[in-house]
Amino acid sequence: MAAVDAGTVRRMTDTLFIERGLKSPGSTRFWGLLVLAAVIASAGVVGDSTATVIGAMIVAPLMTPILGSALALVLADRSQVVRCVLLTLAGAVTVIAIGMLLGWIAAPPDGFASNGQVTARISPRLIDLLAALATGTVGAFALVRADISDTLPGVAIAISLVPPLAVTGLLVTVGRYHDASEAALLFTTNVAAIVATGTVVFLVYGVRGAAQECGLPVAQFHGRTLAAVGVVVLLIAVPLTTGSISVARDRLLAADARPVAEHWAVSGKWQIASVEARNGVVVIGVLGLPPQPAPTALRTALDRAGMGDADLELHLVGGRTHWCPADGDTCTVRDSAAG
Template identity: 80%
Template sequence: MAGVGEAAARRMVDALFIERAWGSRSASRFWVLLALAAVIASAGVVGDSTATVIGAMIVAPLMTPILGTALALVLADRAHVVRSVLLVFGGAVVVVLIGMLLGWIAAPPDAFASNSQVSSRISPRLIDLLAALATGTVGAFALVRTDISDTLPGVAIAISLVPPLAVTGLLITVHRYHDAGESALLFATNVAAIVATGTLVFLGYRVRDAAREAGLPVGTFHGRTLAAVAAVVLLVAVPLTTGTVSVARDRALAADARPVADRWAEAGAWQIASVDARNGVVLVGVLGLPPQPAPTALRAALDGAGMGDADLQLRLVGGRTHWCPAGTVTCTVERSPVD
């Protein structure tokens, strides 16, 4: 693999290391674009608009300090490692807070239960890590190779950074804390993958040698740096593996519960809006006019179909939520533990 030259090393440092001063050109650009991307992403999620969320991905500048962390690790530049990590963390907090603000203003009555933008970001799996590793590699490669830099917009769309954070903030406002943690895990997965692949690409292109020749500060690179990066990726992979197994189990549970819910709703001329399963809990969304069919009848039907060990959450869109625990024949009107 051919190395990069001195000019490329300077260009990468200028592009990825955001200046310390708040009023500097790079810092002001980062924070303004990040705030706007957070608003766009949160509004897109609330409106369940894929096009709007994609727009936020293109605008979002979080890839800069994440790849900056990888470059600083390769150069063994401790000051820039700390600054880049703080920018990533601080930026993430800002996006979550903006998501919470928009959630307080515009959270729907069903607490995002039927929102496809939310549901696609609260069940991270190993495949998400593999996709993030590939996308992070492309991003670092495009940064090193100016002749393919036109792929960067595609990288921004493929890697999901701001939308999961916006989802985290929105879900916090409706007290769905477990799901908020899952969307935050998706963000952490993408960050770990970008740092890992960026570090390997920069090492492979001998950016350290080019930076040294360009007179840039280069410290001593230790093997434990790579070990630490690998450990972070493995640490993220553990809950993703668990999530992969859980998602497969929940999909099978939802498939079994759907016909049961349909038969129950037909008895009262109601309509099933959605049937899902999450962490072993059957989630049913239902539409219709009073009187509603008895939630206990659905609980009994699930028990009779061999799903007696699965809790049931029945959401009446625009109305109440009924919680029917496994092993009981009663239902209560309350927020369920999955919220």
């Protein structure tokens, strides 16, 4: 594997280190594209449009300061590390704020409960970290190898940065704070993966030596820096592992609940539209004409099938929602938007 030359390092620093000053070309480009990407992503999520969200991924410039953080760590340039981290944090807050603004304007009555773009970003799992590590490696590899730089648009699509932040802002406006934190965790996972893989790739390709050749300031690199990056990745892996286990449990719970729900619905000639589980809560959608089957009968059937510790949320045609708590024999009616 050939090390990078001085010209490549100079190109990398020019690309990743945004100039100081809000009126500088790099800053105006970064903030202009970021605001537009945030609007596109938020609008795409509200409209549940995958194509629009992908467009926001391509436009979003957040990967620049994130990979810049990795390069600054390798060069042991403390001032650039601080600047890149602050740019990343400020950019993230900006996207969340724009998401909140659009959420206040266009949040649907169901609080994004049926939105596929939201659902895809509120259950981060360990597999998301593995995918982010692989994608971050490709992104760093494309920077040190000019001959494969045309893969960067694919990297932008594969690693989700702006959409999870937009989802975070949108969910805050409808009071879904736990789900908002899960979307923020997905963003944090991707950031940590980019920094970790970028640091390793830049070290492997001898960026430090090439930087010294072209006169860039290079301080002493400590092994504890690499260890700290690894620790951050491991810490993020903990909630992702927990999330993976939770998702697996929910899938098993939904699979167990479906035949029980179908047997219950047959008595009233109703049809089960959907059966899923969310964080241990069985959520069932039912279609049919009055009279409706008794929700308490379904609650009892689930209890008998060994699911007495799972709450039940039953959505009936007409927008009515029945909430049947675990270890209870009564169900309450509430507005579906509150679920």
